[in-house]
Amino acid sequence: MKFRTIAATLLATGSLALVAPGRAEAAPEPSPCGAAATVKETLPNGTTWQLCWRINDRAGLVLNNVFLSSPRQPEPVQVLNSIRLAQLNVPYDSGDTEYNDLTEYGLGSYNMETLTGEDCKGGSARTGSDGGADPQQRELLCVSAEPAGLANRLHDYEYDEETGEGTEKVYSRQGHELVLRAISKVGWYEYVTEYRLGDTGQISARLGATGDLAPGEYSQADRGWPIGKEARDYATMHYHSAFWRVDFNIGGKGGETVEQYDTKLDGEGAMTAKLTTTRKTIAKEGSFNKADRRWWRVASPTSTNADGHKRSYELITGADDPYEGHPETQPDVTFTQANLCEKWASDNISDPECPLGIKTILDFAADKQKMTDPVMWVRVGFHHVPRDEDQSPMPMHWQGFDLAPRDFTAINPIAPDGRENVNGNPYPEEEPSTPSEPPASSAARN
């Protein structure tokens, strides 16, 4: 427990300090959580997600110990140690108002809404503690399975050499997602924290905002938009910069490595441009920004799939407005060494046990520690220009990102029977045109 040791040496604990023995060695690892905090559901295509949930007074919904299994990989394999929101920064374009909704207000405790109405229609409302100072057991988590559209399709033709006849077969499957949703009321806004766990193994994290626009924030035309009659009530434009903290624990083995991939034009081939993809290992803490064809993955050096490939998850970012008003709201992703004092992506100054001077993710990464247990901080911003339709309640606006499995299983978990042996080059007797290693490894640099 590095956290306690560091804090104890750096802080004078003052008159309230007790003489306490050193922290006892941890007892044998407990079970991950009790039955009431467990979600374990199997989607129609056979993929099973299992996890623990709880509400933290500031972060709101926290998922722990997220495991994935599927019919061809029945033993549950851990994906995440935890995922949660890590800040929600809301500055108004007027420059006169700014909120840090997690650290100055909190998504949990008394701000957590009890599910009602159509909040959880078709799903299962789960009861748990609201994480308050005087904790209340309430219906707070909605668990549902939702259609995700056409998941895959293949119009196959099989030729039988013995009979000389061909058979056509169409594989066609609808996908589903296990959806976990909790709702927080933060002033006039209502925020929906949602995780969508797909039968493909994909995890989508997103934050929805509804409720009402701030009732007292009005500006002129260059900072607002008229939402009432004529050109009078210019509701002030503003930002929602959301941060998530993602702690992988792939295969339960920890110690993941972080890699960045970039693809660049590389001359001309016989017909068209050549492109080359390179991998950069991110060994030390740092912040990174998107570029065309750039992506990151967190890979386990020790947990491999049945093909012998490292299990990993890839960060897929989407719509995003970086906020240039603060340095910490500009990087798209920051990787840091796990540290229990590093809780909030900004405004991280509310724990007397922890050193001062680690206020934002940029401070967390500033000493460029070597990462043996990386934590991923993902920022997604949305510049909200109000419109007439935002009254009232405001239609939900969403921001978020996806984590896609890359080589978590040897073939995808919802591949239908009949395709389970399609894995690799179907004509192995023919020489491949390039070395058989994944493209990037030969071009690896640090």
Place this chain on the structure above:
Amino acid sequence: MGSYRKWGWGLGIATVTAVSAFGIASWQANAAPGDPSPGVGGMLPKVSDPDPVPEAAAGTGSDALTSTEVDKARAAALTPQLAADARGVTGEAGPEYLSADLGLDGSGREAELYFYDYKTDKLVKQVVDASTGKLVHSYSATGMQPPASPREATVALDLLLADPLSAGFKAAYADATGQAFAGKEGLNVTAHIYKAKPADTGASQCGKKRCVQLIVQTGDGQFINVTDVVVDLSGRKVARLS
């Protein structure tokens, strides 16, 4: 840092020990793996819908702290010295109790309780072993302002209503409701922490002192705008932001 879990979710009954119900009910209530029936006619596929169970006395693993655990931890955290020396939001003896939770990203069952001492403007963190109920660590520091408790929000509203600056609030109330403000009954008030920014005047002490802004809603859901006002709970005074 706690990433190397020794347990795992094995198959079937392999891990059924302390929590015998873990996973079993929901597993069986579900469609069997591979069951291709996604529901019909646009219906959602089924998920299990377990009946809520009574809150356990003690939690397991990453479970939220139970009411029993919080009560025990509060008793241990409020040491005689803290109860005697610290002051709450109205100046009464004993610190202001703010929150209790497991360590946010840790893996143990240690309750972290936060109190605010209005006498010294220190945030006090008391760490209690949730299973033994014993206080194991104590920390305090100035300049730290976690979210306000409901009681602090209520006290802040009282301070505002007793201040001449509440005239603006009362006028906004009358505008919104068509009625003169007759008292705080029926109002729903929440508070968010306010920390002074460099350009602020009038509330520059906020951050070192504990200050809030209020969000006030009438019984019928109308917001009364008071975002131009800051209540300094430490100094028991009200300021208008310029």
